[in-house]
Amino acid sequence: MITGMDRLAAAIQGKKSDRIPVFCNLIDQGAKELGMPLKEYYSNGENVAEAQLKMRERFGYDNVWSLFYVGKEAELLGCKELIYAKDGPPNVADFVIKTHDDIHRLEVPDDISAHPAFQETLKCLRILKSEVGGKQAICAYVTASMTLPALLMGMDRWMELFMLGPASVRDELLEKCSDFFRKEITAYRNAGADVCVYANAFGSTDFVPMRLFRELSLPQMEKDLKPVGIDGVVYYCGGARMNAVLEQVIDRLGIGAYYLSPLDNISEGKKIIGNRALTCGVINDIMLIGWTMQEVRDEVRRMLDAGMPGGKFLFGTLVMPYNIPEENIRAMLETAYEYGACVEEATS
Amino acid sequence: MLEDVITAYNEAVFDTDRERALKVIHDAVDRGVSPEDVVFKVVIPAIEQMIKSISESFDANLAQHFMTSQIAAEVTEEMLARFRKAPEVVGHIVIGTAQGDLHSLGKRIVIGCLKSLMIDVTDLGVNVPPEKFVDEAVARNAQVIGISAMMVHTARGENGCIMVRELLRKRGLEDRIKIIVGGAPYRYDLELYKTVGADASADDGITAGRVIAGLIKEVRR
Ligand code: B12
Numbered sequence: 001m002i003t004g005m006d007r008l009a010a011a012i013q014g015k016k017s018d019r020i021p022v023f024c025n026l027i028d029q030g031a032k033e034l035g036m037p038l039k040e041y042y043s044n045g046e047n048v049a050e051a052q053l054k055m056r057e058r059f060g061y062d063n064v065w066s067l068f069y070v071g072k073e074a075e076l077l078g079c080k081e082l083i084y085a086k087d088g089p090p091n092v093a094d095f096v097i098k099t100h101d102d103i104h105r106l107e108v109p110d111d112i113s114a115h116p117a118f119q120e121t122l123k124c125l126r127i128l129k130s131e132v133g134g135k136q137a138i139c140a141y142v143t144a145s146m147t148l149p150a151l152l153m154g155m156d157r158w159m160e161l162f163m164l165g166p167a168s169v170r171d172e173l174l175e176k177c178s179d180f181f182r183k184e185i186t187a188y189r190n191a192g193a194d195v196c197v198y199a200n201a202f203g204s205t206d207f208v209p210m211r212l213f214r215e216l217s218l219p220q221m222e223k224d225l226k227p228v229g230i231d232g233v234v235y236y237c238g239g240a241r242m243n244a245v246l247e248q249v250i251d252r253l254g255i256g257a258y259y260l261s262p263l264d265n266i267s268e269g270k271k272i273i274g275n276r277a278l279t280c281g282v283i284n285d286i287m288l289i290g291w292t293m294q295e296v297r298d299e300v301r302r303m304l305d306a307g308m309p310g311g312k313f314l315f316g317t318l319v320m321p322y323n324i325p326e327e328n329i330r331a332m333l334e335t336a337y338e339y340g341a342c343v344e345e346a347t348s
Numbered sequence: 349m350l351e352d353v354i355t356a357y358n359e360a361v362f363d364t365d366r367e368r369a370l371k372v373i374h375d376a377v378d379r380g381v382s383p384e385d386v387v388f389k390v391v392i393p394a395i396e397q398m399i400k401s402i403s404e405s406f407d408a409n410l411a412q413h414f415m416t417s418q419i420a421a422e423v424t425e426e427m428l429a430r431f432r433k434a435p436e437v438v439g440h441i442v443i444g445t446a447q448g449d450l451h452s453l454g455k456r457i458v459i460g461c462l463k464s465l466m467i468d469v470t471d472l473g474v475n476v477p478p479e480k481f482v483d484e485a486v487a488r489n490a491q492v493i494g495i496s497a498m499m500v501h502t503a504r505g506e507n508g509c510i511m512v513r514e515l516l517r518k519r520g521l522e523d524r525i526k527i528i529v530g531g532a533p534y535r536y537d538l539e540l541y542k543t544v545g546a547d548a549s550a551d552d553g554i555t556a557g558r559v560i561a562g563l564i565k566e567v568r569r
Contacts (some may be wrong), residue, residue, distance in 0.1 A: 083475070088501025093450060154451040159414050163364060163416050207410045209364060239532075262536065286500055286536040290543070321500035 004062025004136040005194070012256065012278050014311045020304070020340035022282070023137070023335060024061040024314035026187055027069070032322070039084045040069050045123030053125075059333055064132060066125045074151045075117040075342060076109065077180065087322045096155035097207040103173045104153075106324075108180045112187035122191055129192035140193035144200030144222050145177035146242055147238065152177075165309050174220060181224045189232070197234045197259065199227070202239035203249070204261075213245060230255050234280070237261060239318050246272045259316060266306040270313070280314040281307040283332065288324040290326055293331040300335040308340070315340060344347075353381065358394050364415040366422075373423050381428035384435075388537055391420050391427075393466050398554050413553050414453070417460025437468050439564030442484045443494035444472030446508035452499035454531050457553030458494060458560075465557045467564065478511035485525050491567040492560055494547035495529045495546070503533035504544060513545030526563040530556060 002018050006072065007251040010017035027072045030051030031041035041047050051094050071082055071092040081094035105316040109115050113122065128138050144153065152173075161170050185196055194288055201207050202217050215273040235242065235249055236259040242249070249255060256277050262284035270279045281303045288296060300315070315336045320329075353376045360369035373386055381390075402408055403511055404460055410418075441462065447457060452474050462469050470488055472480060481493050493512060497503035504510075509529050510544070516522050529546040530553075541549035550556035 024462070038530075083448060083450070084503070084553075088448070088499055091448070091499075093451055102389050155451060156456050159411070159453055160418075162417075163411055163415060205409055209409055209411055212411065214362075247431060284536055286533055286540075289500070289504075290537070323500070323504070 003134075005134060006138045006168050008195075008314070009090065009139050011312055011314055014275065019337055021062045021314045022082075022333065022340065023063045023139075023286075023314060024059060024062075024317070024320070024329070024334045025065065025139075025317050026055050026059075026320050026329075027065060027067060028087075028322045029055065038086065042090065043097050043120070045120035046127065047127075048120075048129075049124040051129035052128065056136060057131070059329065060337070061333060063137040063139050064128050065139050065141075066121055066128060066188070067139070068121065068124075069150065070141060070143065070199075072117065072121065073143055073148065073180075073184070074219065076112060076115055077106065077152060079152075089231045089319070092151055095153050095157075097149070097173075100169050102153075103169055103176075106173070106176050108176055108183065110183070111242040112183050113190065117138055118187065124195065125188075125191040125295070133192055135197050138193050139195045139197060140185075140188040141197050141199060141209055142181060142188065144198055144203065144221060145174050145224050146188065146202040146217060148177040148180065150201075171259070172318060177304050178220065178223050180226050193232070195232050197232060197236050199236050199238050199254070201238040201240050203235065203245065204237035204242055205244045206261075210244070214248070220239075221249075221253055223287075225253060225255075233257070239282075243269045243272060248264065250276055257314075262318065266303055270307055270310065275310070275312065278312050278314055279307060280316045282316050282318060285317045285320050285324065288332065289321060291328060293327060295330040296328050297335045300332055301339055304336065304339045349379075350385065351379065351436040354390050354393060358397060359388050359502060361394060361398075361416050361419055362411060364411055364414065366415060366419055368424070369419045383430040384432070387424055387427050387435075387464065389555070390506045391423055395420055395461060395464065395554060398529040399558055402555060408552070409526070410453075413457050417553055419459035420464040435466055438466045438489040439492070439512050439568065440468040440470070440488055441492040441494055441560055441564075442470045442472055442479060442481065442488060442490045444476035444481065445474040445494070446495050446497040446505070447475055447477050448505065448507070449502035450474045450497060451496070451531070451533075454498065454553060455494070458496070458530065458550075458556045461554055461557040462560060465561060467560060478507055478515060481512050482515045482519065482521070482525075486519075486521070491525065491564045493525060493527050494556075494560070495527065497529065497531045497533060500533045503529070503531060503540065509541075509546050511514040524567060526567055527554070528560055528563060 007017050007021040011021050031038045033051040049096045069089045074092045082090040083093040084090045234257040235255045241261040241264045259280040262282050266281045273279045356372045421559050459469050485493050526547040528548045529541050533551045534540050550559045
C-alpha cells in the first residue's frame, strides 16, 4: 500500500504517485478527539500522540504532528505561564524577556532533549515513530531565530528592538535564538522528526521591507540553517506571503519545500519554484469555519488546478482553527484526494 | 518649501529611517515652520498619502506601518507641546486586545496613528474583558471601542466583540458607541467583522485611523 511518506517522496522527486501528498494540520482538535479539556490534553505526550494517530487514521491525510503549541518553545527558554482557552491554542502569558538585561541573562539549554519541558514532546515522538515512522511524515515546528523573540518578549517589543535598536542588543538576542534554533532542530531530528517546518514571519516582505530582508533576514536564516543543514526543512512564513522572496531563498538557502501563504498566488509561486523544489499550496483555513461544503470543494479544486500541473505539489492547511465543522474538513480532504489523483511526472 | 519637507519626510518614513525623519522635522522647525504646520501639513498628509497608496494596492509591510505610526506619534507629541493653543480633539477611542489575547503590536500601531490624527486614545492594555471595554468607553465618553484579536478563537469567541456588542445593546448605547475590530483573522476573512457584530474593521493600522475618524463623525452627527 502506498503510504504518506511514499507520496511525499514522490512529490519531492517529481515522480508518479496515486495522488498528491496532503498535509492537514489538526493540532488542538486532538483534545476534542479524546474528549478532554485542552490543558489536560497537552499535559501528556501520550495524549497528543494518540490523538494525532487517531485523527490521521480517521481522515487519511499524510502527516502527523509532534507540535503541542508554539508557546512550548518559550517554555524551553523559561516561560512559566500559559493562558489556556477552551476552544483555541494556549498562548504565552508571561514574557521571559521584560528588560534588556533579561536578554543578557537569557540562557539557552545545552541539550534540549534533556530539558524537562521537552519530555512530553519526546514521549509523543517516540510513540509516533514506533507507530507510523517511515510511513507517515512526522512533522515538527521550529521557530526561526528572527521570529522566536516575539514569543519571548511579545511582537510589539520585538518589533521595537528590531527596528529601533540598540542593534547590539538585537544581535545578541538573535545570536542566542539562533543557537536555540540549531539545538532544537537537532533534538527534533534525533527524536525522529522527518519534516521540520521552519517558521519565520520575518522571512516575508509582508513583514520587513526588501532591503531589510536582504540585509538581515537572509544572512540570519543562513546562520540558523547552514550548520544544521536543510534536510527535511520547509520554508514557512507563519501564513505571511513569500512569492516575492522565493527566488532569493531558493538561490541562497536552497531549501527543498515552500509552504506558501493562502494569500500567495499559487500558480505564480509554482512558476517561480518550478522544478527546483516542492511547492505547497495552502488553503485559507480560517474560511473553512463558514464556507459551505460546495465552497470548500470549489476552492480546493481551484488550488489544485493552479498547483498540480508539472508535479512537485503538495496540498496543505495552516494551523486549522478549532471550530471548523468536521464535514468541511472531510469535504476539503476528499476533494484533495479525488482531484489530486494521477500525479504527472515532473517535466524537466 | 513645505513641499520639500513633506517629500523628504515621506521618503524617510518610507525607508523606515527614524533618525532621518526626525532630522527633516527638526531642520524644518529651525527654519521657521510652525509646530502646527508640521503636524497638519506634514505628518497628517504623510499618513494620508500612505493610506492612499495602500488602497491603490501598494503593499506596505508591517515594519513600515510600525515605523510610520511610531514616528508620527513621536513627532506629534513633541510638536503638541509647542502648539500655541491646544488643538481641537476629534474624538475619543478606547482600545485593547480581546480577552485571552496578548498580541499587542496591532493595537500599538493603531494607537500611534490615532495620536497624530488628534484622536484621543485610552489604551486598555491586553486581555481585556468585554465589560471593561464598555465601562471604560462610557466613563471616558468615547465614541469608539477598538478591539484587536490575533487568533480565531479570540476574534470569534463569546467574550470578545460578540459580548461587547451584546452589552452595548443591553445598555442602549449602540447609537453612542461604535465598535471597530482588527487583527489577522479579520484579514483572512473579510466578512468576519460583521459576523461578530462590529461596525467596521481595518486591514492595517494606518487605514484604521481614517475608518475610526469616520465612525467618530457618524456618532457625533
Ligand atoms: C508572527 C506570527 C507568529 C509569531 C509571533 C507571535 C506573537 N507572539 O506575536 C509566532 C511564530 C511565535 C506565532 C505563534 C503562534 N501563532 Co501566529 N502568526 C504570526 C503571523 C505571521 C503574524 C501575526 C502578527 O504578529 N502580526 C502583527 C500584526 C500587528 O499585524 P497584522 O495582523 O497585519 O495587524 C494589522 C491589522 O490587522 C490591523 N489591526 C490589528 N489590530 C487592530 C485593531 C483595530 C481596532 C484595528 C482597526 C486594526 C487592527 O493593523 C495592524 C497593523 O497594520 C500571523 C499570520 C499573518 N500573516 O497575519 C500568524 C497567526 C496570527 N498565528 C496563528 C496561530 C494559531 C499561532 C499560534 C497560536 C500557534 C499555536 N498553535 O501555538 C502561536 C501562538 C504563540 C503564542 N503567542 O503563544 C494564526 C491565528 C489564526 C488561528 N488559527 O487562530 C495566524 C493567523 C496564522 C494562521 N493563519 O494560522 N505566530
